[in-house]
Amino acid sequence: MSADLTSAPTASLVAPTAAELAEHFSTVASALSYWADKYKLSAGHVNFLKQPTIEVFEQHEDALLDLDVPSSMGGDAEGKAGGVSSLVAALQSFEDVHLKRLDFMILKPVGKGAFGRVFKGVRVADGAEVALKVIDLEEAKEDVQTIATEIRALAASKGCPQLITYYTSYVTGTLLWIAMEYLDAGSVLDKVKIKPLRESAAAIICREVLLGLDYLALDGKIHRDIKAANILLSSAGNVKLADFGASGQLTDTMTKCNTFVGSPYWMAPEVMTQSRYDGKADIWSLGITLLEMLNGKPPMHDVPPLKAIRLIPKNPSPQVPRGIYGDELTTFINACLTKDPAQRPSLSELLKFPFIRNARPIEDLPGLLTRSSEKTEKKDKKDAATRPEPTAKSEAAAKSDPEA
Secondary structure (H helix, E strand, O other), X not given: OOOOOOOOOOOOOOOOOHXXXXXHOOOHHHHXXXXXXXXXXXXXXXXXXXXXXXXXXXXXXXXXXXXXXXXXXXXXXHHHHHHHHHHHHHHHHHHHXXXXXXXXXXXXXXXXXXXXXXXXEXXXXXXXXXXXXXXXXXXXXXXXXXXXXXXXXXXXXXXXXXXXXXXXXXEEOOEEEEEEEOOOOOEHHHHHHHOOOOHHHXXXXXXXXXXXXXXXXXXXXXXXXXXXXXXXXXXXXXXXXXXXXXOEEOOOOOOOEOOOOOOXXXXXXXXXXXXXXXXXXXXXXXXXXXXXXXXXXOOOOOOOHHHHHHHHXXXXXXXXXXXXXXXXXXXXXXXXXXXXXXXXXXXXXXOOOHHHHXXXXXXXXXXXXXXXXXXXXXXXXXXXXXXXXXXXXXXXXXXXXXXX
């Protein structure tokens, strides 16, 4: 439906007559086809507009009925004209809100975030690929403050290679559009769902996450929702933190938060108990994320979330025994999962651990994530067959807990 996405859409110089508009807006399909031609819309954007267009038609059902009743069969010609006029006016208003300013265009859906849907799109001015998060503010009334927090955190992250780049945000009708950098290789979770990562790949990802967290710390921020799903990848090997909806600000006068946010299985014990906590909560979450990368799932994944919230603070931390992974990885992960945050290493200390210092260059990551080599496949199958799965004491305790 679109010939050239890089040229800004322009309306026809000759305004359509009332009769032509009535014809263009006679059905949902004809309205979408009219807009697709007029604004050079992509097929993905047309599909995005389909449901709200249907809703406009449904709100003017009387007009639709009038269209189908000829005057010779008792139809009221004056009422019919009024009904059609009402529908056309509503569709023109919809067009003014959603299409007259078209800075970005949707290509296809790529996922669903904590708030709203996420699409791959393009910037109309130059055809650059972008990620578009679209949030219906009517549906997210109670979460407006959290959404505003995400936008502020995104805007403050410009200049850090390990954080998603924010472009702009704007509102059309009740829809909030957030335009961000698009990464074409999906999330770490996408990779883990196919197959757990090698230690060498996990080391690179951990290093990049630590650098991103270190940048946030310079501005007094913590992420509070570190997990594989929120670490995005590009085919060139870039690793970037995303989803700042839970991000918290640490001020000079109050250096610890005490709000309950994050995903339960990755959440630090001090967050569960709503104690005052700081950036070391992100370090615990990184340790859990590392186990997720290596095993495919976080510890206690088979325990109901509410039960996990109760058990994580009182159970021993999921320390990894020696001999399952390399010594450098084992030392690093057990340090991250130190239960007492006062004894847990800081970001600067973790960046000096051998597991991080000896991580390979980021350019090596795409190759480490590729499993096309037959030799590698055979080795991985052998490793999987001989490697014992780490059994965290917390998992064992969770399964033996009589409370459901």
